[in-house]
Amino acid sequence: MKSPSLSDDGTPVEPKYSETALRILEAAERLFVELGLEATSLRLITQQAGVNLAAVNYHFRSKAALFEAVFARRFEPWARECLRELGRLEARASAGTARFDAEAVMMCYVRPALALSKDPARGGALFVRLFSRVLVENHRVLRETLSRDWGHLVTRYSEALGRALPGLSAEEVAWRLHLGFSVMFHAFAGNDILKLFGRSAVSARDPDLIVKHVVPFVLAGMGAVPRAGSSAQ
Amino acid sequence: MKSPSLSDDGTPVEPKYSETALRILEAAERLFVELGLEATSLRLITQQAGVNLAAVNYHFRSKAALFEAVFARRFEPWARECLRELGRLEARASAGTARFDAEAVMMCYVRPALALSKDPARGGALFVRLFSRVLVENHRVLRETLSRDWGHLVTRYSEALGRALPGLSAEEVAWRLHLGFSVMFHAFAGNDILKLFGRSAVSARDPDLIVKHVVPFVLAGMGAVPRAGSSAQ
């Protein structure tokens, strides 16, 4: 997942994929989400994509490289949208047309996540699930790439939340960022622990419904007063 | 994962494992967490356990059955402790010696999770991570078993939270249960999305520290006032 080159107007140039490569990407994305990286064979991918087996190694060097391509195709546009949101918030706060509070920072994540979840053309909710697989499966290569090329994304959110919650220690801000993003991330990914027991009463697949419930929850959590005796007071 | 038989005094009888079977269970637990089910080969497990390859199929019928045994060995004692906690809370609330509020219900989950995380003899934090892999990998067999044998565990928590938050609609209670347990579960499992970017400032591996920060966060979220216009008001 190397950083894509930029065209003259600064918008990223998406690598051009051939018809065959695109069919592979789409079948692979669906199967990686449903079965995981290891359990998905190239033969199953090419069969569902209706292409030849060797096409994978021709268009994408290897299975691992295919996985990275699948991930990068969805992740990079989304991450850039998050950065744009943060930039817009800072600009409007400087201009005095917006409050720089926890809700505003949170919405810089919620809006891109919601837009992504509702847009099948960009992978929709499927990619968010793939992302959560990456998280728990802890792919080494992808972790290195995310850390190297996109670590500043987290840094930006961290600084923004610190500015939105003045008076809190850096440690306390880090924890609220951690917990807040955990809920939101897993809520959008549909990782419902209660559903595993077949007893979840929420239909956690509707993105708008997720936002409606997760936003007040996280806002309340982020604004929580630290417990008495907390070292992070 | 069939329900274990009960001895005369009602305490569950843990299946007796031979020395070899135990070595397999322990090596498998560690490797399943680190590599996942598919990526962990029986040859690697038996090699690290210092036993013969065929011992796995002798002691545990198949690889899938081994995985279920690994999971059940840790899960069942923990789930029973959760049920005991809920029972104790109900008893003390009836006796008037305890308040039946959201915090009390939440602690019925936090205490067992904390105790488990700090006890290496019961799998410690390792098992919680394994559990979270089960969640996103969505193993069919395990899901069926959890739903059939342990669905009532979730029902109990759900009823308890509904009782602790009177005046809220069932849908609203379900969402707060879902979101609250999501944070707690993934916090204990150490599924830190920020860490994936190498920029997490929290050392989310210390169970006591997790509790200290996650409890106020979740309590605030669960007590959050629903947004205006919410259908779940």
Add this chain to the structure above:
DNA sequence: GTACGTTTAAAACAGACGTTTGAGACGCTG
């Protein structure tokens, strides 16, 4: 028309996988 780079096709590669086999070792009971 012919040469060329690009893409597809079928087949084969070596290796790893989960599982099974059959023989032998061990510890008990009579």
Add this chain to the structure above:
DNA sequence: CAGCGTCTCAAACGTCTGTTTTAAACGTAC
């Protein structure tokens, strides 16, 4: 000591894996 169930061991089974190879088809430029 003999008999027997429990367990271990090395070897092999057939299947599936990611990858490579070889040949053929395609569109385009000379």
